[in-house]
Amino acid sequence: MAYLKLFLAYLKINLNSHLEYRFNVVLDFFANLVEVSIYIFFWKLFFTVTQDINGWKFEQLVSLVAFNSLIYGLVDVGIGGMIWNINEYIREGRIDFYLTLPKNVLAHLLISGASVNRIGRLLVGLGYYLLFVPVNFYSFTLLIVGSLLGAIVFLSWLIIFHSLTFWLGQSTFVWESLASLLEFARKPTDIFQGIIRLTLYTILPAAFLGTVPVQMLYEFSPWRLLYFGLFAVSSLMGAVGIFYRGLQRYESGNLITVRM
Amino acid sequence: MGKSMIKKFIKYWTIFSIELKNHFVYLGDFILSNLSIVVAYFVSVQLWLIGYGTRQEMAGIYKQELIWYLLVVQVIHFSVDYTLMLNIEEDVQSGNITNYLNKPYSYLLYTYCISSGKVVLNLIINFSISLLMALFFAKSFVPPLGGVLQLFPILFLGFLIHFILQCICGIAAFWLERATVFVWVLNTVMLVLGGGLIPIDAWPDSLKPLADYTPFSAIFYYPAKLFIHFKFDLFLHFLAGQIFWVFILGSLLLLEYRRAIRKLDINGG
Numbered sequence: 001m002a003y004l005k006l007f008l009a010y011l012k013i014n015l016n017s018h019l020e021y022r023f024n025v026v027l028d029f030f031a032n033l034v035e036v037s038i039y040i041f042f043w044k045l046f047f048t049v050t051q052d053i054n055g056w057k058f059e060q061l062v063s064l065v066a067f068n069s070l071i072y073g074l075v076d077v078g079i080g081g082m083i084w085n086i087n088e089y090i091r092e093g094r095i096d097f098y099l100t101l102p103k104n105v106l107a108h109l110l111i112s113g114a115s116v117n118r119i120g121r122l123l124v125g126l127g128y129y130l131l132f133v134p135v136n137f138y139s140f141t142l143l144i145v146g147s148l149l150g151a152i153v154f155l156s157w158l159i160i161f162h163s164l165t166f167w168l169g170q171s172t173f174v175w176e177s178l179a180s181l182l183e184f185a186r187k188p189t190d191i192f193q194g195i196i197r198l199t200l201y202t203i204l205p206a207a208f209l210g211t212v213p214v215q216m217l218y219e220f221s222p223w224r225l226l227y228f229g230l231f232a233v234s235s236l237m238g239a240v241g242i243f244y245r246g247l248q249r250y251e252s253g254n255l256i257t258v259r260m
Numbered sequence: 261m262g263k264s265m266i267k268k269f270i271k272y273w274t275i276f277s278i279e280l281k282n283h284f285v286y287l288g289d290f291i292l293s294n295l296s297i298v299v300a301y302f303v304s305v306q307l308w309l310i311g312y313g314t315r316q317e318m319a320g321i322y323k324q325e326l327i328w329y330l331l332v333v334q335v336i337h338f339s340v341d342y343t344l345m346l347n348i349e350e351d352v353q354s355g356n357i358t359n360y361l362n363k364p365y366s367y368l369l370y371t372y373c374i375s376s377g378k379v380v381l382n383l384i385i386n387f388s389i390s391l392l393m394a395l396f397f398a399k400s401f402v403p404p405l406g407g408v409l410q411l412f413p414i415l416f417l418g419f420l421i422h423f424i425l426q427c428i429c430g431i432a433a434f435w436l437e438r439a440t441v442f443v444w445v446l447n448t449v450m451l452v453l454g455g456g457l458i459p460i461d462a463w464p465d466s467l468k469p470l471a472d473y474t475p476f477s478a479i480f481y482y483p484a485k486l487f488i489h490f491k492f493d494l495f496l497h498f499l500a501g502q503i504f505w506v507f508i509l510g511s512l513l514l515l516e517y518r519r520a521i522r523k524l525d526i527n528g529g
Contacts, residue, residue, distance in 0.1 A: 027436070031445045038445075038452045045452075049318055049462045050311040172292045180299040187303055191310045 003107055007078075010114040014080075018117040029120035032069075036124045039065050039186070054190040061188070062132040063217060064210040068185055069125025070143070071150035071209050075158070077122055078151070080115030086162035087174045090246075093253025106159070106243050139217060145225075146213030149232045153208040156235035157181065159243055166246030177204070185209035205231065271365065272373050279377025294385045297338040301390050304330050304457065305397050319462035325488040326459070327398040331390050332484035333456040336415070337447075339382035340422045340479075341375040345443055348430025357524070368517060372423055379419055406490035411483055414495075417502035418479040422450070424509040425475065431513075434520040455481030475505040 018025060043061040046053075053061070075083060086109065089095055098105045098112075126143075133139050161177045184206035189197060200207045212228055215221075283290050305327055312323050321329065348371065351357040360367040429442045451457060454476030460468060471477040482498040 024436070031442065035445045035448050038448050042452050042457055045458050045463060045467070046307075046311065048464050049458070050313070053307070053310055170289065172289055176292065176295050179296045183296070183299050183303055187307060191306050 003104070003111065006103065006108070007111045007114055010111050011116045014114055015116045025117050025120075028117065029123065032120035032124045036065060036069050036121075036128065040128070053188065056188045056190065059132055060214055060218060062128060063214045064188060065186075066125045066129035066132065067146060067150060067210045067213045069121050070129065070147040071125075071154055072182075073119070073122030073125050074147055074151040075154050076118045077115060078113075079110045079155070079158075080113040080118055082110055082113030083158060084175065084178070085113075086110075086159070087165040087171045090162065090165040090250065091169065091171060092255075093251055094255060095247075095250060096252050096255070105247065106240060110155075110159075133217065138220075142213065142217050146216060149228050150209050150213055152232040153205055153235050154181075156232070156239040157205060159239035160235075163239070163243045163246040166249045180204060181206050181209070185211075188214075205235070208232070272369055275365070275370060275373040276377050279374050280381060283378060283381050290381065291385055294338060294382060294389065297334055297386050297390055298393065300338065301330065301334045301393055304334065305393075319459065321459060321461060321488070324398040324400055327394055328403060329459055329484045329488050331394040332411075332487045333451075333480045335383065335386045335390055336418065336480055336483065337451055337456060338386045339379055340419060341378050341382075341426070342443060342447055344371070344375050344423065344426040345430040345446070347371075348427060349433040352431070352433040352520075361521070361524075368427060368513070371427070375423060376419075383415075403487055404490045406492070406495070407487040410486045410490060410495050414483045414486060414498060414502065417499070417506060418483055421475050421502065421505050421509060422479050424506070424513050425450075428509065428513050428516060431516055431520050434523050450476045450479060453477070454479050455484070459485065461485075475509060478502045478505050 040062055047058050098108045161174045181204055184200055189200050189207040189211040216224055308326055316323055453474055460471045460481050478501055
């Protein structure tokens with residue numbers, strides 16, 4: 001509860017600081033709308049040259065794009081700029097501020113990135129989902145469950161990749177891993193075979209950021225849901241463990257800064 | 261006139277070569293930062309192999325040819341300098357741009373040289389990495405000699421068009437405060453509408469004019485198409501198209517830049 005209050009407080013600060021630039025928030029929404037629409041346009045075009053992609057139909061691919069946007073959007077609102085920047089905090093020794101406060105370091109670090117102004121991607125994903133998926137109790141429940149579990153998986157692997165900076169000391173690997181994860185997530189996992197496919201369900205879990213929620217939407221399987229849930233929970237536990245193991249190697253940058 | 265042109269050329273060439281040398285210092289890190297192309301190229305080839313199914317040809321493009329087409333577009337996509345827009349935005353917002361304006365060079369040309377240093381090295385690394393993958397996937401296809409040679413002028417002009425577009429959006433920060441929102445959008449729009457993911461030959465006839473009326477195909481489609489299906493008259497046609505876009509967008513950029521600088525003066529620098 002205390003962390004929810006902290007999260008809401010950070011959201012409020014973020015909202016107040018962006019009220020001055022309201023036009024940018026609107027611009028951000030339209031930018032996201034254009035980007036997501038362009039991906040859907042791509043799939044539409046692709047289906048003019050081929051009729052089916054290993055059993056995937058156009059509507060399913062739109063759902064995939066929608067889940068991609070919902071999951072990324074949820075994490076983006078939740079931790080904002082931290083998606084790409086935690087490694088910089090680690091590398092430059094800027095975690096001191098969070099270490100000195102009586103809150104959980106990782107939770108506080110993530111929450112401090114809360115950005116309500118980045119809600120555009122989430123709204124666009126939601127819009128496309130409601131537009132292309134028949135609205136009923138099941139699809140609505142899956143929208144919430146699939147997006148939340150997907151967001152937990154994404155957040156967990158973000159933390160894992162960023163935490164590797166404690167050992168590697170450089171950022172390139174983190175960015176490359178995240179870029180690869182997002183690249184694979186944009187395509188249905190069924191187009192891959194063998195070891196690559198296995199990788200996408202385990203150590204680079206792109207399948208959970210789109211493919212798995214869509215599969216559950218069109219063909220429910222309790223085992224798939226169970227695996228999804230267990231994978232999300234164990235990923236989160238693993239991520240927290242790796243972060244704190246890495247934190248033992250943290251070196252302060254001895255920076256003196258003024259936070260206003 | 262001639263001498264001063266040569267002097268200017270040497271000045272900007274020096275800036276370009278210093279930037280190139282800077283990147284060589286951290287070559288290992290630089291190579292690692294280009295590895296995304298392996299994933300992106302693999303994913304796009306895999307998708308198209310599924311799309312082709314048992315067919316060997318689609319919209320006049322054979323399967324092997326398409327693998328090389330994707331190679332060229334992915335190399336371009338991963339070599340262009342997408343951070344340029346953000347750097348310009350940062351210069352504008354921090355006021356750092358004033359540090360460039362009192363130096364004996366043009367801010368735009370200086371930025372072009374800095375950006376080109378990165379692009380050239382990206383191009384070499386990305387091409388080397390993905391060439392091995394293309395040979396693995398396509399095996400038999402050998403691109404025509406003209407298709408390889410055309411890359412030099414067509415890529416040069418394509419990168420220039422990309423640079424101008426990035427500058428136009430980056431300098432918009434004088435009015436919009438935040439150009440970041442444009443970055444990913446512009447990249448995606450350029451890649452898709454430029455025929456970077458689906459060759460324009462395979463587009464429905466009703467959508468093909470979209471490629472003619474936007475400059476994006478001059479960045480991605482022109483070099484990739486000529487690489488697999490080189491014809492001299494097509495080369496001249498594409499070259500003329502690129503020169504047209506450089507002229508139009510270049511004029512637009514200069515107009516915007518001059519207005520932006522005037523705005524900076526009003527703010528007192």
